[in-house]
Amino acid sequence: MCDDAAMDADADPDSDLTARVLASFAGTPSPRLRELTSLLVKHLHAFVAEARPTEAEWAHAIDFLTRTGQLSDDRRQEFILLSDVLGVSMQVIGINHAASETATASTVFGPFFVEGSPEFANGDDLSGGAPGDPCLVTGHIRSTTGVPLPGARIEVWQADETGHYDVQYADLPTPQGRGHLFAAPDGSYRFWTVRPVAYPIPSDGPVGELLRATARPVMRPAHIHFMVTAPAHRTLTTHVFAAGDPHLGHDAVFGERPSLITPFTHHAPGPTVDRDWYSVDFDLVLDPL
């Protein structure tokens, strides 16, 4: 069934494959989607051409990606975690949040944000009973123009002293270490929580397999997540990192930024708190739109 002429047509079978795939996207109505799909094909084919995966390796990649999707649900997003450990989340942050030099630096969003957190007043305790050393967090929200931003919404989420976020517990009845509040008329904010600790990113899934197979550290230095929104300003997604954490310098998700490293001050038991406690002062400065 194979005559010689037909065979010759196959002699260099894939010389034009990438061109044919690119051509298949040429009719995409949206110019931006046409650009994105064309660039995806170009770079994906370049990766495959250089990596030359065996069929077993490609099947492993397919299986890895499939399991990464299947592990994700409304409480866990393993694909965001994969994007994080490959440095892509941080790269996307860098592309979209090239903040001015006087604004607070952005960092990764991470997989543990949850919509609909409880609301707190300034001075409240948002730990929700999470285990850990008490920690008072204070600061001011302002614009890079210098004006305070009263009413700015401050969303906070963090792990407890065991290194777990509330959503990682199966049956927690209420949120812990998670909430939102609004800046006071002078732009200040103030809440109690527990002192954050370094923790391993979830390593019981495909991302954990990848990190173990590549002998990469799984720890994130201690941090508290912030997302700050204010009218006429760019939303700021960032962390405060605890100065002195031994895992600074090799954050598993490349989220560390020097300007975000801030001292957490130790306080001995006293009239305010009857056990060891900590405090941190962290200003959040937003770029105008």
Place this chain on the structure above:
Amino acid sequence: MCDDAAMDADADPDSDLTARVLASFAGTPSPRLRELTSLLVKHLHAFVAEARPTEAEWAHAIDFLTRTGQLSDDRRQEFILLSDVLGVSMQVIGINHAASETATASTVFGPFFVEGSPEFANGDDLSGGAPGDPCLVTGHIRSTTGVPLPGARIEVWQADETGHYDVQYADLPTPQGRGHLFAAPDGSYRFWTVRPVAYPIPSDGPVGELLRATARPVMRPAHIHFMVTAPAHRTLTTHVFAAGDPHLGHDAVFGERPSLITPFTHHAPGPTVDRDWYSVDFDLVLDPL
């Protein structure tokens, strides 16, 4: 909390991000895994740097990949389908099956192969009652050296006249259009099935969304899948394509190869079959290991 020195350190925050991510994989014990992860980071970061996705676009990509994993199970593999429509499956085939000029060309494996197909004898009907015009498939299995390969295992799978594979039906009690047989002592094989028709690839999932958004055709030209294994020879994964199919030239998964296009001969009702039927003769030629 942000002094000027710290701010300066962030002035060009991501100038060394890719280098830091590459460095994180430098300790990978397996040299091949180190190579694969490094190339992945290099090409993935190059894609992101050139495409400059917004955060919303990246979130859409994460969601797309997540749903692609979640739609996959033991009867459907949406990630293989994604690899297929991006031309990567065909690229991997090309890298790993650079067949000699006299061997049968390879093509995509596709998402519908199932382990453990029923065994048939030469001359049997493997349609299993699938709807369609009867079709007799014959040919010889041989080595590129010219010697016949008696006992070669021939795995066959195909869609019925509605364009569906058996595994796409929810409650089919037994396989249809799927089976394996072994080449006779002279290397010949022969089985009855139904004539394959062109069909759309599954388009109710993320891959279908992608093809619609990019105005790409979803059809595959009519074909029967073969996978042939014989001792001391390379496994051959291929299709026979039906000559004259109007979808030849724009196969949704880029699997088409000129040398695999073969006439399916029409036969009027007669003593052998009391309705219109077809036949195709398709030899399968394997490279020695």
